[in-house]
């Protein structure tokens with residue numbers, strides 16, 4: 190464990206100590222450190238409240254002040270079981286004990302009266318845990334499995350110093366106001382409806398504007414980089430994914446296949462069981478197995494997975510990936526080295542099965558649209574194409590004010606043989622990734638063992654305005670799928686050659702990316718992304734006609750505007766525009782109507798006084814055209830005194 194993990198894990202033992210003092214009947218499961226703190230999962234009939242957390246935290250302070258040493262004790266498996274039983278903790282801890290592989294050391298850590306099955310490591314004394322806080326309670330299934338009992342998970346955090354803790358708590362507080370689920374509801378950006386299904390995002394008109402603007406922006410950059418747009422269906426035959434290897438290997442994270450009505454009816458009359466049906470869906474024909482084995486040059490599909498043709502069952506799958514569809518577009522015609530690289534882009538929707546406990550607003554969903562593309566190029570073009578992919582990401586992140594990001598390069602584990610492809614290709618591709626990342630000029634880390642089995646990859650981790658990190662999408666080099674699909678191009682030597690594929694979805698998905706953007710901007714989108722850009726506010730009925738005229742002009746100019754015709758007081762109308770985070774509210778009085786001017790209240794910069802309408806309109810259009818970020822008033826304006 191790192192020193193910080195050790196601190197946090199020690200805090201979770203202190204939490205368990207305090208908890209058992211207050212609730213001796215509590216059954217403990219596990220209490221590991223996390224990226225931002227620690228938790229402990231407990232089984233307790235009493236449903237904990239925030240008041241209870243305060244009491245537990247107070248008790249934790251006592252435990253810390255008692256300055257208990259953390260003592261390690263190694264025991265045999267039998268002794269371990271006896272200790273667990275003597276403490277009445279057999280409900281979960283015996284199972285956790287059984288998880289420890291034979292031959293591995295079994296240890297307990299004791300502090301004061303508390304003793305926990307634990308591999309360690311820990312601080313030496315409980316008093317070293319000074320800056321900590323319990324934060325929340327959530328439901329968590331034992332072992333993350335919905336079939337098991339739901340436990341109560343107590344989240345907390347701990348830092349080496351009080352200052353760091355205070356800074357983190359402030360960040361958490363800010364994050365609450367920015368939570369995309371809350372902002373999304375307030376600004377009516379998206380909904381999730383139980384009748385449609387968990388993890389399935391319904392983009393409402395406001396949210397759709399943001400998504401469409403982003404797609405337009407990304408689409409423009411793709412055209413500049415020579416990408417071709419394609420569209421593909423949401424399903425594909427199981428055979429397609431058997432060739433690609435996505436099925437049945439990853440079936441746990443996919444929706445169950447769809448079987449044709451007639452085939453299903455046939456199975457029913459045969460009296461086929463569900464298990465039979467699954468086995469028949471997952472089997473390979475001898476023809477396909479032979480093909481895949483010949484292409485990969487080894488026994489990729491073992492004989493036990495092959496069934497005679499009449500027993501095979503065809504089905505369709507909601508696509509978990511866009512790659513096989515794009516590959517089929519590439520393969521639909523012959524290619525010469527002269528027309529490479531081929532770059533196929535699609536905002537392609539894919540479906541993955543996530544446990545319902547894992548779902549979270551827009552950031553963990555079951556259906557999502559990737560900003561996907563697949564590049565088919567020669568070995569020599571890989572480096573240049575990687576540069577292009579990264580340049581694109583950089584342009585987009587910079588435009589969105591997310592210039593604070595780091596990059597991770599996932600490389601092979603030199604000691605493993607799970608990787609496909611030739612060593613010299615890997616060396617070249619890894620070197621190309623490294624070189625490409627250097628051109629970004631920012632921080633990057635190399636992570637051996639983090640490559641996919643089919644090639645190295647580059648990941649982006651973006652820091653938002655309040656300092657939280659978000660993992661976005663990846664760029665991956667792939668030597669595997671071109672082999673499995675037997676892709677080729679004819680080289681300058683007129684012989685067939687294997688192209689290399691690059692998969693890239695730099696933002697992961699539109700859902701996740703918009704969720705991150707909502708939190709990054711806190712709902713205060715720059716003008717070009719705002720669902721409503723200008724709100725017209727007549728002071729009284731007398732200027733409603735003037736308002737209607739301006740509304741017509743704004744709409745004709747392509748500006749998203751509305752006119753507030755409610756009968757409220759001016760203050761109420763202005764507040765409403767503020768609540769709805771409209772970047773510009775234009776107040777229209779008699780004087781303004783007379784002079785064809787508007788009184789501008791900018792959300793970013795406050796009251797900007799009265800200006801003529803035409804130059805105002807021109808300025809908004811320019812802001813949109815440049816996709817400018819809104820200059821905040823807290824930042825001194827250039828040239829300001």
Ligand SMILES: [Zn+2]
Nearest residue numbers: 198298307309
């Ligand atoms: Zn421990």
Ligand SMILES: [Zn+2]
Nearest residue numbers: 510511512692
């Ligand atoms: Zn792909």
